[in-house]
Amino acid sequence: KQTKSSGIYLREARETTQLFGRTEKQLDSLKRFQRRELLRIGARQILKEANVDTTSAELAALADAIIEVVVQLGCRDRASEGEIVFENELAVVGLGKLGGEELNFSSDIDLMFVYDRDGDLKEPHNRISTYHEFYNRLSEFVVRRLTEHTSEGHLYRVDMRLRPEGSSGSLALSRAAYMLYYEARGELWERQMLLKARVVAGNKEVGERWLRDVQPFVLPRTLLASPMEEIARIKSMIEARLPGEENIKLGSGGIRDIEFVVQALQLLNGGGDARLRERNTILAISRLAEASHITATERRRLQSAYRFLRTVEDRLQLLHAMQKHSLPESRDETEVLAKQLGFRGIREFEHELWRHRSRVRSVFKSVFRLEKRNRPKSWIDMKSELRSGKLTGRLRKAGFLDYEESARNIADLVREIPDLLDEKTLHRLISLARKHGAPDWCVGNFLTLASSQPIKRTFRQALTDDGMLDLLVLLCSRSSRLTRYLSSEPLLFESIVSRPDEILSVDRGWSFLHSHDLPRYKTYNEFKIAMRLIVGKASIERATSELSELADGIIRELFDQAVSEIREKGLRRDVALVALGKLGGNEITFESDLDLIVVYDGGGKPRTTKMAQELVQQFTESIKGIYEVDFRLRPEGKNSPLATEFSYYRSYLQDRVSLWERQSLLKARVLAGDKHFVSEVLAHLRRFTFDAPLTGGWTQEVLSMRTRMEAERSRLPKGEDLKFGKGGLVDLEFLMQVLQLRFGRMHEGIRDPNMFRLARALSTADILPKSQVTALQRNLALFRLLETFVRLNSEKPEFVIPTEASHRQAIVAALGLPSAKEFRSRLSSTRKENQRLFMKILKAAEAQ
Helix, strand or coil: CCCCCCCHHHHHHHHHHCCCCHHHHHHHHHHHHHHHHHHHHHHHHCCCCCHHHHHHHHHHHHHHHHHHHHHHHHHHHHHHHHCCCCCCCEEEEEEHHHHCCHHHHHHEEEEEEEEEECCCCEEEEEEEEEHHHHHHHHHHHHHHHHHHHEEECCCCCCEEECCCCHCCCCEEEEHHHHHHHHHCCCCCHHHHCCCCCCEECCCCHHHHHHHHHHCCCCCCCCCCCHHHHHHHHHHHHHCCCCCCCCCCCCCCCCHHHHHHHHHHHHHHHHHCCCCHCCCHHHHHHHHHCCCCCCHHHHHHHHHHHHHHHHHHHHHHHHHHHCCCCCCCCCCCHHHHHHHHHHCCCHHHHHHHHHHHHHHHHHHHHHHHHHCCCCCCCCHHHHHHHHCHHHHHHHHCCCCCCCCCHHHHHHHHHHHHHHHHHHHHHHHHHHHHHHCCCCCCHHHHHHHHHHCCHHHHHHHHHHHHCCCHHHHHHHHHCCCCCHHHHHHCHHHHHHHHCCCCHHHHHCCCCHHHHCCCCCHHHHHHHHHHHHHHHCCCCCHHHHHHHHHHHHHHHHHHHHHHHHHHHHCCCCCCCCCCEEHHHHHHCCCCCCCCCCEEEEECCCCHHHHHHHHHHHHHHHHHHHHHHHHHHEECCCCHHHHHCEEEEEEHHHHHHCCCCCCHHHHHCCCEEEEECCCCHHHHHHHHHHHHHHHHHCCCCCCCCHHHHHHHHHHHHCCCCCECCCCCCCCCCHHHHHHHHHHHHCCCCCCCCCCCCCHHHHHHHHHHHHHCEEEEHHHHHHHHHHHHHHHEEEEEEECCCEEEECHHHHHHHHHHHCCCCCCCHEEEHHHHHHHHHHHHHHHHHHHHHHHC
């Protein structure tokens, strides 16, 4: 029956975990402890020994204690791994209901992590050299351990999306980095969110200093603009997306109405009145009444409704054992809920619910003065146009395909960005979408950008610049993948808006990300390359070359790091990293897998073999999340060791290699390794590939392999696969490889692994008629460009033309073709020509 504080919970949680030695066992014991306490707290509420205020505070105190224990386990693990001897400077900040000490039984917990300062560690370990890297590693441990499922269940669902940059941002930032972000790009919703920020675990002193840091941002003494209209607009959008009124949290007159009333008044008045800086909703309502911002009647009604709705929410979550905010659909379940809440039946419960929600809505309207705010006439005109069909007719004339869907998207756009109510701006948007050839695709992607809260302020500024609007419309017309990524990356979006010339320059950018966030460094620079391709500043040959150069640099760096670390453990022999496939040819596209093999000089020592395998594993782990690497082209494929001993490799190439493996080695290019060994490996591969005699019937073997690839590797209906299908990209690759195998021994110029350069070399080698070389170059450029834009508009790996008309229209526009009909005709004739070229060249090679 005791009400426990976080101190009591912390002591009990520590005692629970101290019974075990291993981290996993300690965490399982913590989960059992949590379940026991949740049962106790729930029973007290059901038996009316504790009201919802007490229950919510206890649930928050329990969460505080559990998070603190997990942080301590993380610190202990870091120390036991020998990473660093340190005094923890990481603070865990709770937001939302956890921050307000008003947690539910099945609430997510919203967290942020902050550490005191950036800088270098005194004693770097395991490639961690900065505080940023170290505390992000510790934060990852905490989030993973709180959320992971075992046989004992999980502790909490953790939501980290409220941090700067959202899901794409670093888990932990220094105090200074937070301030830099909030001062430059902080939004109203972030000020609103930080009203509930509370230090729940970790270094409390660091956390409290951070809270003082952000206070002027959250509650400035002087407001440049009232937050009321924006908060009311956000609430209106939330309600518009709900299917009905059953949601007691988000619906009209629900919990969120109360929270928004409180937070809006705090933001409006808290800068000059310290009494209003209260995280807990019930207590904040009292403070607002004491300061005469709401009446005594409004205070009673809001507090009574909040307690009632939170109790209903708790019972829903206890009833369903999950996070739930909507009333039951079945009358039987509603009857059970009503009885649990002490009502005689459904009608009495529903009447009480209606009474509270209508009173809350009345206060909400009064505070936000909704009944006095008139919508602009242009908005009414927009809604009228949508209902009457005038807007759809307008879009139909502008070349839209699904004009009804696009009209709905434009209506959503206007709701997100009121600036588009201006007829001139809207007309400009529609005209640009038409100009760039894929208006439906453009408007859908444009809505993705407009709906992104982190970039909204910068996005609205961009609409006032005609050149920037044109660039964004072009981007949205050409790539859904890039648009989605841009919508989640405020730093990248600001770079485009403020420094478009840098985005479109050939130089690499964002070097500051290179040392601590290599995945984003890679993706940002890939975005840069894609933009140059889209605006016409880079050809498809140049774009694939730049993507390959970017990959080369990252791969070399990570491989050299792995080699250096393995050498510290005793590796003394030489190694080489060989690229194959598109990477070997310097022609990867977006989301390409990277084909690699590792060759080493074993020297007959088993220890070297073991360390070479460890090298590949360490390199593979370091590149995870940056590129997908594939080592299956090594001798014996997936059944063999990851690293290949050089003397064995030479023997394998001489006695057992198949023709298709020889074909794959036409793309071989050594990326990294010991200088003299690299030269030796490359020379041997070249001699084998180009100088070894071809066996009788080799062209039939190539044809058989090509036929088998189409039958076995294509998972698409016949005729749809543009890579493995007849006349597809593989036909072009195979016919050029046939020419290299047949003539590469005599013509060193055609040994180039890059298909674009190889096609040019063929034009001077007098091997093919000029007409065939011209067709080869033209078709190669078309298929590579087509493949790239298919990748930029799909999450799937297949090279296939989309069936949706608006999606296909985007591909057609990217290729610069006037219509889908022209595209189909061009594609069909190109595939037939590829087939003819392949068979002609195969027969010619056999005859010679």
